[in-house]
Amino acid sequence: MTVDQNPDPQGPAWIAAMIGTTMEQIAAAGEGKASDAQEVKAITEAMVRLLAGTPLRSDGQLTIKSLAEEAGLKRNKLTHKHTGMKDLFYALVKAQGSRPVVAEKLQQENDELREKVRELQEERRKLRGAMKQFARVVHVLEVENQQLREHNQPGDTVRPLPRRRRPQPVR
DSSP, X not given: OOGGGOSOTTSHHHHHHHHHHHHHHHXXXXXXOHHHHHHHHHHHHXXXXXXXXXOSSSOOOSSHHXXXXXXXXXXXXXXXXXXXXXXXHHHHHHHHOSOOHHHHHHHHHHHHHHHHHHHHHHHHHHHXXXXXXXXXXXXXXXXXXXXXXXXXXXXXXXXXXXXXXXXXXOO
């Protein structure tokens, strides 16, 4: 990512791109290996993506683990070899002061799902109460029907319902 692609010229992603480009040039011009310059470039691009909230290969968290994953490098490259890049990343994360867009979206989705779970638990509680009430009503009706059968006299205008076999509950 170049410096021109970031809309916020003072944001952490822009700063990471500027410093990373400079460090990449220093690594390429110095006595170091060409692979060092490639690693610095990969780390810089990964920093910019993470700070901008557009990760390609990682979970988008602002951690060294995610930075290494995003850069396609082993974590020890950041913790032992390119410690300056690691320190820069931590400073930029602190300066940013907020979570990336990806993390904000995940938090919002998580909050919405928690609310949905709470609503479903409340609905379940109400349905269980209604089910218990219906069971009591059915029991009372069965008792009344049994009493009518026992006290039935020939010629009564109220006749009990014939007994039916209950269907077995499905399990």
